[in-house]
Amino acid sequence: MVQIDRMEIDDAGSDPKRLAKAILDQLPDDTVKIPVREIAKAIDIFEIREARLSGLEGALIVPLDKSEGAILINEDRHETRKRYTIAHEIGHYVHPFHRANSPDGFRCRAKDLAVEKAKPNDQHSRMEQQANEFAAELLMPAKSVAEFIRASGDADLANILELAQRHEVSREAAARRYIPRIGDPVAVVFSKAGVIRYARCNEFFPGLSVSRGQPVPQQSVSALSNASIGEVTDCIEVDGFTWLNDAAGVCLFEQTLAQQNGFRMTLLTAELDDADEEWDAPAFYGRR
Ligand SMILES: [Zn+2]
Structure with a gap:
């Protein structure tokens, strides 16, 4: 008790x-x-x-x-x-x-x-x-979520589903808790019947080109996927312009999950060129 x-x-x-x-x-x-x-x-x-x-x-x-x-x-x-x-x-x-x-x-x-x-x-x-x-x-205590994220590796929709199950909360609530705590640029987009309901990006993610009320981009995995309900797709590289305002220097990956009644959850993961620049810096200073 x-x-x-x-x-x-x-x-x-x-x-x-x-x-x-x-x-x-x-x-x-x-x-x-x-x-x-x-x-x-x-x-x-x-x-x-x-x-x-x-x-x-x-x-x-x-x-x-x-x-x-x-x-x-x-x-x-x-x-x-x-x-x-x-x-x-x-x-x-x-x-x-x-x-x-x-x-x-x-x-x-x-x-x-x-x-x-x-x-x-x-x-x-x-x-x-x-x-x-x-x-x-x-x-979903922040400490417990942080521990889960540390142990579960790269951002993945399957992790969000597991987090939801662990805490017996909705997948959406779990995703909203998960996204801001990931150290890489990630975003999650919630849609219904091909129309965007809302999105959540973490602080590292570049600007999305779509917003509430707009259709899911035609060339996206989310629009083209025929995976069955409840099946998380692979993480597939897509053209950055599919989802982003400015896709220069960005490798974008998309993963999606069809849910009941036309609902869909999409995870976007970006790899930014900036990471390379930071990597170059020590060499530059080393030459001086
Ligand atoms: Zn109230």
Whole structure:
């Protein structure tokens, strides 16, 4: 049985990552799949009710002092989504500054659960962003993800799938956690029925030439692949201009995975010429 001392959480302050850490530190060391339901119970969430919710993903019903609470989640969702919603509501519950936006408690819509960057001067958006930051850290602790990446080698879609499975989170959530932590230039593009939904690039990746709402490039592996659903393709070298604004000096590799209902995930890996220049530098100085 999970036991959590709420005092430890109270002492963690208001930073979402520190709040998550205050909980993680109280779990057994070898915990990989975070037991969100047990954690909720251990901090006096007396019920997690699954119901058919219209317009809502989840809700947290609490008295003002947050001495106890109940969580409501949408029953029509995959377990990975339910786990994320519960973690998000726990975030509202433990955050010392979060106060409900209605007498019925915190009511969170799908778009609230997707807030990654708070709108300026918008308290609601800030609370949602913080609950999401908390949920991501709780379900996929940065330290654990970094260890996984170190052990798993080059960027690969198969690694993202494995990460998702390890932590029982959605593949998209795993990819968003994975991409910024890879040391080479990588990007992931999410599409549906051949139209780009959104993309995430890490800091090293050159500029993408495509954006939300545009078709997946015709010459891409993603457009041409006839691999079956669930089958990760090989990493294939493609013309850099297929995906990039400026492809000079870039070798680009593409790997893709078709998912249910027309969804697709594409991993782009770039090798930049810059690496060679850095390599040349010592020789140059050596000649002087
Ligand atoms: Zn929320």
